[in-house]
Amino acid sequence: MRTGPDRRTFLGLAAAGAAWSLTGCQACPDPVDRTVPGDLAGTGKPGTTATSAGVPLQPVADVPLAPAGPATxxxxxxxxxxxxxxxxxxxxxxxxxxxxxxxxxxxxxxxxxxxxxxxxxxxxxxxxxxxxxxxxxxxxxxxxxxxxxxxxxxxxxxxxxxxxxxxxxxxxxxxxxxxxxxxxxxxxxxxxxxxxxxxxxxxxxxxxxxxxxxxxxxxxxxxxxxxxxxxxxxxxxxxxxxxxxxxxxxxxxxxxxxxxxxxxxxxxxxxxxxxxxxxxxxxxxxxxxxxxxxxxxxxxxxxxxxxLQREPVAAADAFTTGQRAPGDLPWDADSHWQEQPTFTGSALRMASATTAAYTLGSMGPIQAAEWLLEFELRWPAGVPGQAYGAGIMFALADDSPWRPGQVSGQGGYLLDARPDGRLILYRVDRGSAAGTVLGEAGGAPARAGQWQQFQVAVTAAGISAGRGGTQGLTSTDAAFRGGYFALAKNYDGGPPVEFRNVRTGPAPQPGTAGQACPA
The missing domain is CATH 3.20.20.190 (Phosphatidylinositol (PI) phosphodiesterase)
Incomplete structure (x- = not known):
């Protein structure tokens, strides 16, 4: 008989204040590799790339892996x-x-x-x-x-x-x-x-x-x-x-x-x-x-x-490099560069005049059946004076652009961290611009310059989301389980919002949520 909590128990751990995070503690090694080796799946094939779950993403077959002689x-x-x-x-x-x-x-x-x-x-x-x-x-x-x-x-x-x-x-x-x-x-x-x-x-x-x-x-x-x-x-x-x-x-x-x-x-x-x-x-x-x-x-x-699928699927963002990773793109890639966010130290800053999204294709698709996504955000120059905030779109079937407030070409979920401290999970169906609220949790209002950490766990049983390693809301909705995701600025105008430390990894397994670090 299994003695640890099952998945449904994990989804209900908010009251217990369970810690669930990819970060670990200061004394423990980071449990998630920043990049995934190209042959993690053990295929032995040159050029094979892999997701954080070790599922290979094969290079496009019609282009050789290196120059193959003169081409006419x-x-x-x-x-x-x-x-x-x-x-x-x-x-x-x-x-x-x-x-x-x-x-x-x-x-x-x-x-x-x-x-x-x-x-x-x-x-x-x-x-x-x-x-x-x-x-x-x-x-x-x-x-x-x-x-x-x-x-x-x-x-x-x-x-x-x-x-x-x-x-x-x-x-x-x-x-x-x-x-x-x-x-x-x-x-x-x-x-x-x-x-x-x-x-x-x-x-x-x-x-x-x-x-x-x-x-x-x-x-x-x-x-x-x-x-x-x-x-x-x-x-x-x-x-x-x-x-x-x-x-x-x-x-x-x-x-x-x-x-x-x-x-x-x-x-x-x-x-x-x-x-x-x-x-x-x-x-x-x-x-x-x-x-x-x-x-x-x-x-x-x-x-x-x-x-051409030549890059390993990353388990963490590349913002600290100061160079955009292959596959990371603003929602409008034909905007003559205006929609590209800026890199500020270890963070990505979104300061567009409208709502915006930034697909982290370099980290997709996540192909694990159950996974955890973690990110931090802050408003460096004052919090928005309006209802909507910023967050993440996830469980997307592909990397096609999806801008908040616009009709969606595919279905997925939107986690919105509001300036007043609320955390709201929406389901957005294909062909719809408005989302359906699946869950909501309260929290302390955001302060200018304050980094907040958020987590989303996607399992067969449903979705959990929270901040600071503590679960806040849950949903049993299972309509979407795609492996792509995008950072989202959900309001028009200013102030800018920044993201950092975006990481993915396996969802906490039964019996491990809230486990203390060894001495």
């Missing part, structure tokens, strides 16, 4: 699903830099995307925007700036990737071609739309260019015809505002590009042409899975290590 356009298009590093995978490395291109190629990705503009003295450089303001802080129009001036500047993606990210030079196109053309497919776009003659002349110096260069422009561009006449494969992409008239341009290009978040009916229209379709830009695994399910074969991928 034919090699790329004969792969069942293929990946192109968008801006060199700009969610991971400073976009359109030699480092980003090299790192992407080192992952085994066969193709990279390169944007090109010409300086005032006619030198082709790799840069996405028509000016240098966003990336270098200097509001210079590229077409009016000399190469000598550009060479003194550095691309700075710290606002997107974190303060520990290094600044990188703006590369010349010829440098990139010399480094990568022989082994890599390059999707090359004339961003200014005026440099085709110069680009084709430069490519003429590379005998195998037609095997490696895909001419990229909006599908409506007349430059595709000239690229085809010169023997190049063409990729025409469409924006969300040009999808309705897309069919008129399908025959003008060899490959089609559709926004990753386009409506299903539009994507099916593209796939029905029989031409290879590439979704752009892909930040999340959920976007990849949706596109593949609709028959899209190509992924213009901005978050390659994460989408």
């Amino acid at each position: 356009i034919t090699d790329l298009l004969t792969t069942p699903s293929f990946y192109i590093a968008h801006r060199g995978s700009g969610d991971n490395w400073t976009e359109h830099t030699l480092r980003a291109y090299r790192e992407s190629a080192a992952l085994g990705i066969k193709a990279i995307e390169v944007s090109v503009s010409a300086t005032s003295d006619g030198v082709l450089i790799c840069h996405h925007d028509p000016d240098l303001a966003r990336m270098t802080g200097r509001d210079f129009l590229i077409s009016a700036t000399s190469l000598a001036t550009v060479a003194t500047l550095r691309n700075d993606a710290r606002a997107w990737l974190g303060p520990a990210t290094g600044r990188e030079p703006v590369p010349e196109l010829q440098e990139v071609l010399d480094l990568l053309l022989a082994d890599t497919v390059i999707f090359l776009e004339d961003k200014q739309g005026t440099n085709q003659e110069e680009i084709l002349a430069l490519l003429a110096g590379y005998p195998d260019a037609r095997d490696h260069i895909v001419w990229k422009q909006p599908a409506q561009s007349k430059a595709h015809a000239e690229a085809r006449r010169n023997g190049y494969t063409t990729w025409g992409y469409f924006g969300s505002g040009t999808l309705d008239g897309a069919a008129a341009y399908f025959d003008a290009v060899d490959l089609l590009g559709v926004p990753a978040l386009a409506p299903t009916e539009n994507i099916r229209q593209f796939v029905a042409t029989g031409k290879p379709v590439i979704g752009w830009e892909v930040h999340r695994r959920s976007e990849r899975d949706r596109l593949l399910g609709l028959g899209v074969r190509g992924m213009m991928c901005a978050n390659a290590p994460y989408v």
